[in-house]
Amino acid sequence: QVQLVESGGGLVQAGGSLRLSCAASGRTFSSYTMGWFRQPPGKEREFVAAISWSGGSTDHADSVKGRCTISRDNGKNTVYLQMNSLKPEDTAVYYCAAKYGRMWYRVPLLEYDYWGQGTQVTVSS
Secondary structure, X not given: OOOEEEEXXXXXXXXXXXXXXXXXOXXXXXXXXXXXXXXXXXXOOEEEEEEOOOOOOEEEOXXXXXXXXXXXXXXXXXXXXXXXXXXXXXXXXXXXXXXEOOOOOOOOHHHOOEEOOOEEEEXXX
16 A cells, blocks of 8 residues: 655746655555646646656656656655646646556556545646
8 A cells, every 4th residue: 555645736826836745655666657647627637747666767748848847756755746837727736646567658547556635736827
């Protein structure tokens, strides 16, 4: 069992930055592909970014590419999402997710094994 706890969300003006963190419990964090998803108000949850177990491979959605960067620290059991140049359309609840296994591909939302409770990001114009 893995528990994921997100933090770092909040209210920010357009053009600002936030760094989200997701702390994972357990001793096998490095065996998981980690992902960030978001759910805007009234919309479905969507992929934001993912990172391989080693951190050597990353994938970002086109909507955030160049503005957001996913990273991880396996020694701290934590995955991060650095978000810059935020836009009002980035407003959403952001979730981290864990998929067991050291494969690398864009894991579909439904295949993730564990989810955090989410953290709200609100970008004002």
